[in-house]
Amino acid sequence: MHAYRQQPMYRFLLVQSIASTIGLQTWMMLFNNFGVEMAGISGQQAGIIQSVREIPGFLALLVVFVLLVIREHRLSALSVLLLGTGVALAGFFPSYMGLMLTTLLMSFGFHYYETTNKSLVLQYFHQSHSPLVFGRIRSLTAIASIGAGLFIFTFDRWLSYQQLFLCLGLPVMVLGLWGLLQRPDREDLPPQHKKMILRRKYWLYYLLTFLAGARRQIFTAFSVFLMVKVFGFSLKEVTALFILNSLVNWQVNPLIGKAVVRFGERWVLSLEYFGLFFVFLTYAFSESKWLVGAMYIIDHILFNFAFAISTYFQKIGEPEDMAPTMAVGFTINHIAAVVLPALGGLLWMIDYRIPFIGAAILCLCSLLAVQWIPASLRKAGHTA
Numbered sequence: 001m002h003a004y005r006q007q008p009m010y011r012f013l014l015v016q017s018i019a020s021t022i023g024l025q026t027w028m029m030l031f032n033n034f035g036v037e038m039a040g041i042s043g044q045q046a047g048i049i050q051s052v053r054e055i056p057g058f059l060a061l062l063v064v065f066v067l068l069v070i071r072e073h074r075l076s077a078l079s080v081l082l083l084g085t086g087v088a089l090a091g092f093f094p095s096y097m098g099l100m101l102t103t104l105l106m107s108f109g110f111h112y113y114e115t116t117n118k119s120l121v122l123q124y125f126h127q128s129h130s131p132l133v134f135g136r137i138r139s140l141t142a143i144a145s146i147g148a149g150l151f152i153f154t155f156d157r158w159l160s161y162q163q164l165f166l167c168l169g170l171p172v173m174v175l176g177l178w179g180l181l182q183r184p185d186r187e188d189l190p191p192q193h194k195k196m197i198l199r200r201k202y203w204l205y206y207l208l209t210f211l212a213g214a215r216r217q218i219f220t221a222f223s224v225f226l227m228v229k230v231f232g233f234s235l236k237e238v239t240a241l242f243i244l245n246s247l248v249n250w251q252v253n254p255l256i257g258k259a260v261v262r263f264g265e266r267w268v269l270s271l272e273y274f275g276l277f278f279v280f281l282t283y284a285f286s287e288s289k290w291l292v293g294a295m296y297i298i299d300h301i302l303f304n305f306a307f308a309i310s311t312y313f314q315k316i317g318e319p320e321d322m323a324p325t326m327a328v329g330f331t332i333n334h335i336a337a338v339v340l341p342a343l344g345g346l347l348w349m350i351d352y353r354i355p356f357i358g359a360a361i362l363c364l365c366s367l368l369a370v371q372w373i374p375a376s377l378r379k380a381g382h383t384a
Contacts (some may be wrong), residue, residue, distance in 0.1 A: 004323045005123075007124065007184075008184035009120060009124045009184040009185070009186075010124075010133065011184070012073060012179065012182050013076075013117060013120060013121065013133075013137060013184075014078075014140060015175060015178065015179065016076055016077060016080050016113065016117070016141075016175065016176070016179050017117060017137050018140065018175070019080045019083075019084065019139050019140050019144075019171070019172045019175035019176060019179075020079075020080055020083060020109075020110060020114075020117075020141075020172075021141035021142075021144045021145050021148075021377035022144050022145070022147070022148045022168060022171065022172050023080070023083040023086075023087045023106065023109070023110070023168070023169065023172040023308060024083070024106075024110055024170075025145045025148050025149065025242060025246075026087050026148050026152070026164075026168040026169065027087055027090065027106055027146075027242075028167065028224065028242070029148070029149060029152055029235075029238060029239055029242050030090075030152070030161060030164060030233060030235075031090075031099075031103075031224075032046070032092075032224045032225050032227075032228045032229075032238070033228060033235040033238060034090075034091070034094070034161045035099060035233075036050070036228055036229065037095055037200075038094040038161055039094050039095050041096055041099070041229030041245050043225065043229065043247075043345055043348040043352070044345040044346060044348070044349055045096055045345070046103075046221065046225050047221055047222075047343075047344050047345020047346070047348065048100075049096075049099055049100050049103055050217070050220065050221035050343060050345075051339065051340075052100050052103060052104055052107075053103050053104070053106075053107045053219075054106065054107070054217060054334045055107070055334075056104070056107045056108040056110075056111040056112065057107070057111040057213075057330055057331070057333060057334035058295050058331055058334040058335065059111050059331070060111055060112065060115045060330030060331050060334070061196065061327050061330070062327075063075070063112060063115050063116065063193060063323075063326075063327040063329040063330075064195060064323070064324045064328075065194075065195060066112075066325050067192070067194055067323065071118050071185060072119065072120060072185075072192070072323060073115050073116075073120065073179075073182070073183075073184055073185050074179075074180060075112065076112075076113055076116040076117060076120065076179065077176050077177075077178075077179025077180045077182070078176070079108070079109045079110070079111075079112040079113035079176075080106065080109060080113050080172060080175060080176035080179060081118065081172075081173055081177060081179075081180070082106075082109030082112075082173075082176075083106055083107065083108075083110050083113065083172060083176070083322070084096055084108025084109070084169050084170065084171070084172030084173035084174075085105060085106075085109070085169070085173055086102050086103070086104075086105035086106025086107070086108075086109060086169075087102075087106055087165055087168065087169035087172060088165060088166050088169025088170055088172075088173065088240065089102050089105070089165070089169070090102040090103070090106070090165045090169070091160070091161045091162030091163070091164065091166060092162055092165075094161070094162075096288070099115060102118040111330060111334075114213070114330070115326050115327050115330045116323075116326075118307075118310050118326045119192075119322050119323040119326040119327075120134050121134060121310075122310060122311075122314045122317075122322045122326070123189055123190075123192070123322050123323070124186070124189070125192065126152035127311070127314055127315055128261060130310075130311050131256075131257040131258075131260035131261050131308070131311050131312055132254075132257045132258065132261065132283075132305070133257075134257055134307040134310070134311070135253045135255070135256050135257020135258065135260075135304075135307075136253070136254055136257065137253045138249065138253040138256075138304055138307075139249070139251075139252075139253035139254045140250075141248050142246040142247070142249040142250035143246070143250055144254065145242065145243075145245075145246035145249075146243050146246040146247060146250070148168055148340075149239050149240075149242045149246060151164075151167070151168065151242060152164055152235070152239045153236060153239040153240060153356075154170075155167075156235055156236065156239070167309075172272055174249060189319075190319040190320045191320060192321075192322060192323035192324065193326075196324060196328065197321050197324040197328060198209035198379055199321070199326055201316065202313065202316070202317065202325065204312075204369065204372050204373065205309065205312065205313045205316070205317075205325075205329065206328075206329070206332050207369050208269070208309050208312075208366065208369055208370065209309060209329045209332045209333045210332050210333065210335060210336065211252070211362055211365055211369060212306055212333060212366065213332070213333030213334055213335070213336055214336035214340055214357050214362050215362040215363060215366065216303065216306075216330070216333075217334075217336070217340050218280075218340060218344055218355050218356065218358065218359040218362075219280075219299060219303075220263075220350065221340075221344055221345070221358065222344060222352075222355050222356070223283065223296055223299065223357075224238060224296075226283060226292065226321075226356075227241075227292060227293065227296070227351065228351075230352060231289040231292060233253065233289070233293075241293050241296060241297070244297065245296065245297045245300050248300075248301065249300060249301060249304060250298055252301055252304070253304055256268070256304055256305055256307075260307075260308050260311060264326075264357050264373075264375065265308040265309070265311060265312040265315075265370075265373055266370055266371065266373035266374075266375060268305050268308045269305060269306075269308050269312075269366075269370040269373070270303035270367060270370055270371070271302075271305065272302045272303075272306065272308075273363045273366040273367035273370065274363075274365075274367055275298065275301050275302045275361075276299065276345065276360075276363045277360050277363040277364060277367070278317055279295045279298055279299050279302070279359050280356045280357070280359040280360040280363065281356070281357070282295045283295055283356040283359075284353040284356035284357050284360070285353065310326070310329075312373060313325065313329070328331055340355075344358075347348055
């Protein structure tokens, strides 16, 4: 067994990541069908809700100031608790405004957890181990996603949307409370800056993060909505697709971590962007329900390559910059994300293909940008 798995921080992050995954996947599996069937939202309203969902990500830079009064691992657990609360309450408010408010609550928890989660991995694990940690945790959280999907798939005929949200939100809250009682931190690590950090030498990390956020939000806002609204996917079909997607990612994610260690960030990210270009064009022009479903799975596999942006920063960044830069990075990631879903919703009303074509163009921009990552970083990371 790898030594990193014995660290208390690894166990802490694994449990909290499992809880975060259950909460987010529950929301993603139920939101579109719940929104269409119970709240009667339109494509434009779905886009606006998705834009509101990204406001907490845009405000992730505030994590730097929150850390002045609370330790980072406690903020992680508190964020998971908040995420679970938002999910548990979602079914009680089947309206456009109700969805918006519970989504905002859930999203604050998710985005603040993701910010601190990445920061803690980069602080506590060596460059040669961090890709393996990211890959391993993503693999095991896929099992949690499968469990949430199987629960919804099995019980949706007997439980209402309200009960489904509640049954899966409450365990997330319990795991968040467990995390608040843990002490996985160490005192021998470099103290993190408690202020905003922007450095010229990190420009490529900022650019890749911005492009990834813009492209990703088009997928998040409109891929499942496309399947429900245009191709008529039922809740059972959406849930089955989520389960299949999680099964694939369970097996693939550890291999992605090993690929980053062996081949380096530039090669892995180039493969991601090249593949996503064709995925988004397929979303735009395919008339096959099942081909679009297959693209959803491929999209998720390629998206998991994105942690290579964080491990790239770990290799070029100062040790004390990890927490503030992850917070700044999340805000940069969400600059476009706050605007694009709402804009995409308007463009959807003209032609649903337009947002996906725009995402394909963003993939080409990312593919060009990633060529600036020095090839020498692969050797440095592999031999560390």
